[in-house]
Amino acid sequence: xxxxxxxxxxxxxxxxxxxxxxxxxxxxxxxxxxxxxxxxxxxxxxxxxxxxxxxxxxxxxxxxxxxxxxxxxxxxxxxxxxxxxxxxxxxxxxxxxxxxxxxxxxxxxxxxxxxxxxxxxxxxxxxxxxxxxxxxxxxxxxxxxxxxxxxxxxxxxxxxxxxxxxxxxxxxxxxxxxxxxxxxxx
Numbered sequence: 001x002x003x004x005x006x007x008x009x010x011x012x013x014x015x016x017x018x019x020x021x022x023x024x025x026x027x028x029x030x031x032x033x034x035x036x037x038x039x040x041x042x043x044x045x046x047x048x049x050x051x052x053x054x055x056x057x058x059x060x061x062x063x064x065x066x067x068x069x070x071x072x073x074x075x076x077x078x079x080x081x082x083x084x085x086x087x088x089x090x091x092x093x094x095x096x097x098x099x100x101x102x103x104x105x106x107x108x109x110x111x112x113x114x115x116x117x118x119x120x121x122x123x124x125x126x127x128x129x130x131x132x133x134x135x136x137x138x139x140x141x142x143x144x145x146x147x148x149x150x151x152x153x154x155x156x157x158x159x160x161x162x163x164x165x166x167x168x169x170x171x172x173x174x175x176x177x178x179x180x181x182x183x184x185x186x
Contacts, residue, residue: 003114003126008106010133011055015099018048018140021147022092029152030088031080039078041152044143045091046072048136052098055132058125059105059113065098 022041030042039047050072053065070076071085079085114126122128146152 004106004109007129007133008103011099011102011106011136014133014136014140015096018095018143019092021140021144022088025147025152027088028082029147031082031085032146032149032152033078033080034146034149034151038146039142041143041146042082042085042088042091043072043076043078044139044146045088045095046085047074048139049091049095049098051132051136051139052095052102055129056098056101056105058118058128058132059102059109061101061105063098065094 022045025041030045031040033040046068050065050068053063053068056065057063068086071079114124114129116125117123118125118128120128122131
């Protein structure tokens with residue numbers, strides 16, 4: 001498998017993971033700023049779309065994301081007015097569209113493109129692509145963290161099968177069994 005095919009697969013994993021992570025999240029939760037100062041999900045989502053647009057541009061495609069730069073580029077500050085932002089569903093649609101274009105371009109590019117000089121802090125397009133993947137993955141990690149904050153996460157219904165005391169015992173048991181298998185050479 002070529003490097004570009006591997007990168008395409010990794011980027012596909014990112015989008016699948018993000019869609020699953022945000023699925024069913026109420027719209028109002030996208031605007032919560034962690035600790036009243038962190039980037040809200042809406043800003044991170046727009047930033048991801050913009051990042052994918054940069055990947056598309058590096059690969060020679062038309063990013064069609066320049067309209068997002070005023071709100072989501074590095075260094076911009078989130079605003080506390082939800083009306084200033086596109087709807088989360090619209091950003092997700094654009095992200096999915098950029099992902100499809102990225103996938104196509106990566107699967108149809110060659111080593112010559114990756115070795116081409118790049119603008120910015122990296123010498124080659126390949127290095128810039130590697131950084132962009134890491135950058136996107138970092139922000140998806142932030143989004144996962146935010147979605148799981150008590151102020152964002154919807155409380156789960158307690159069932160008789162998932163009582164906290166049962167979960168702790170079973171988790172501890174699983175970890176201990178895993179450690180035993182590592183040290184016993186099994």
